[in-house]
Amino acid sequence: MRPVAVIGAGKTAFGAFPELDLRALAVQAGEKCLRTSRVEAGLIESFYLGNFAGPSFVGQNHLAPYISMALGVKGVPATRIEAACASSGSAFYHAWTEVASGLYDLVMVVGVEKMTSQPTARVTEILASAGDLSGEIRAGSTFASLFAMIARRHMYEFGTKKEHLAAVAVKNHAAGALNPDAHMRKNVTLEQALAGKPIAEPLNLYDCSLISDGAAAVILAPLDRASEFTDKPVRVLGIAQASDYVALDQKEDITTFPAVRRASQKAYRMAGVGPDEIEFAELHDCFTIAEIIATEDLGFVKRGCGGPYAMEGHTSLDGQRPINASGGLKAKGHPVGATGVAQICDLVQQIRGEAGPRQVARHSVGLAQNLGGSGATCVVSILGAT
Ligand SMILES: CC(C)(COP(=O)(O)OP(=O)(O)OC[C@H]1O[C@@H](n2cnc3c(N)ncnc32)[C@H](O)[C@@H]1OP(=O)(O)O)[C@@H](O)C(=O)NCCC(=O)NCCS
CATH class of the missing domain: 3.40.47.10 (Thiolase/Chalcone synthase)
Structure with missing residues (x-):
């Protein structure tokens, strides 16, 4: 495994944004991330999307290419990772394995969720699908x-x-x-x-976290190439x-x-x-x-x-x-x-x-x-x- 660095990072504000749909949020974060590094979208070799429940919250599926193509990251493997609230942490982990293993040099990870278009009761129901539907959730847990x-x-x-x-x-x-x-x-x-x-x-x-809309993005590269893309790599x-x-x-x-x-x-x-x-x-x-x-x-x-x-x-x-x-x-x-x-x-x-x-x-x-x-x-x- 070779050393890996984060060479770009960008986020949207988090909050309730009725005017921004899921793709607009993801693109905003992704473009901000690209701007913080000297990476053109066309140089990205692999793309990961962390998203928990886009299909339930906004009805859209096939989200990874839906977002990557809109960002100008075209033709490369585009993979969505779902792991409940750890979806984009897991996407980051999988992107890291691709760079660390030497498979790719430039890998982008975007995490996004659009939650506030649904009322709290429906959000709670969607979130509960990350529990065990055959037991605890059927019994009424949230x-x-x-x-x-x-x-x-x-x-x-x-x-x-x-x-x-x-x-x-x-x-x-x-x-x-x-x-x-x-x-x-x-x-x-x-x-x-x-x-x-x-x-x-x-x-x-x-005691509870907020129900929010928002997106975040990072780009990973091998540490020995990081200085080509940023003056401030983070390992x-x-x-x-x-x-x-x-x-x-x-x-x-x-x-x-x-x-x-x-x-x-x-x-x-x-x-x-x-x-x-x-x-x-x-x-x-x-x-x-x-x-x-x-x-x-x-x-x-x-x-x-x-x-x-x-x-x-x-x-x-x-x-x-x-x-x-x-x-x-x-x-x-x-x-x-x-x-x-x-x-x-x-x-x-x-x-x-x-x-x-x-x-x-x-x-x-x-x-x-x-x-x-x-x-x-x-x-x-x-x-x-x-
Ligand atoms: C706690 C919770 C049920 C409150 O939702 P709600 O009852 O619909 O609250 P509302 O949207 O009606 O907001 C009522 C007020 O509380 C505030 N508020 C809402 N959620 C809040 C939170 N988590 N913390 C602090 N204030 C909150 C709102 O801003 C609003 O303030 P205002 O009256 O000054 O405008 C909701 O935030 C929630 O479900 N959070 C947990 C989300 C979750 O489970 N995530 C996954 C974890 S695994």
């Missing part, structure tokens, strides 16, 4: 209720409190308020976060994808995600770093409890300590290890198929020192963790300065 069960069990096992969940919401809203591209740019106090409307006990409105130090059961009831312990542990251990090994060397991270806070558990599964803290770790400010923008300096899925927004690549764009921006008021102090090694469903897919990517 992702909010599945993560509520996870939160309740974490509270029972480890004494995690609603205040710990709320601390994650307060922190991520504070970062989102500084991000011009975030879906929700408002600060929330601990009292407000605790008093949100109930969604699925113990989760309230502020992929380590990357891995892992899986677990789709249904929550098949898991031995719902307070941990084995796929996160497996993927991170492999990615750490490849990067030659351990959790203590990760300076900042973009984690998959689809619900606040998911960020707390991710800090434990990634080895940032011991099991059960993720709640106090957030509450004590260690993961804040000015903390010892900032987490979700973008605002996270909570405030930046969560157009599910775009999220994995958006996390990579956020790492690239921080590593290049281009994050403005959200710039973290130590930014040479960052980690992105992208989770699918209630943990059945996880992709962990570790990026660093070259």
Whole structure:
């Protein structure tokens, strides 16, 4: 395997954009990405699209060539990857394998989702199709209720409190308020976060990620060619994808995600770093409890300590290890198929020192963790300065 670099990155703002359809969003991100590098669309040799549910949200299928041709990336293999909310993290992983193996030099990855054209009840139903339809979903579960069960069990096992969940919401809203591209740019106090409307006990409105439209794109190249295309390449130090059961009831312990542990251990090994060397991270806070558990599964803290770790400010923008300096899925927004690549764009921006008021102090090694469903897919990517 040869070293790989991200040589271009571009995103749309996240939010509700009635005037932009799925293809327009993807093209906007893709063109922005091409502009940030010295790559012409015609040079791209392979194209990946991360998208969870375009066919259900907007009725369009055959999405990879639908987007690549519109971007001017013509005639090359164009492949859509679906892995629930980890769709574009997985697309990024597969693009990386093509470059690392030497199959292709220039590979583009776009993640996109258009969610807000559907009412919340229908969005919830579509999202639930990433659970097990033969069991938990047939019994009436939604992702909010599945993560509520996870939160309740974490509270029972480890004494995690609603205040710990709320601390994650307060922190991520504070970062989102500084991000011009975030879906929700408002600060929330601990009292407000605790008093949100109930969604699925113990989760309230502020524990949930947003329903958003948006797209993100990156281009990968071999590290030894990166300087042809950019003055600021960012190296992929380590990357891995892992899986677990789709249904929550098949898991031995719902307070941990084995796929996160497996993927991170492999990615750490490849990067030659351990959790203590990760300076900042973009984690998959689809619900606040998911960020707390991710800090434990990634080895940032011991099991059960993720709640106090957030509450004590260690993961804040000015903390010892900032987490979700973008605002996270909570405030930046969560157009599910775009999220994995958006996390990579956020790492690239921080590593290049281009994050403005959200710039973290130590930014040479960052980690992105992208989770699918209630943990059945996880992709962990570790990026660093070259
Ligand atoms: C929590 C949720 C149900 C709220 O949706 P809703 O009840 O339809 O909310 P509305 O769109 O009517 O918005 C009501 C208000 O809450 C705000 N709001 C909506 N979702 C919010 C969220 N997640 N966090 C904070 N505020 C939110 C809206 O901006 C609006 O504010 P306003 O009254 O000041 O304009 C929805 O955001 C949701 O389902 N989120 C989770 C998505 C998900 O499961 N993703 C996949 C994860 S695996």
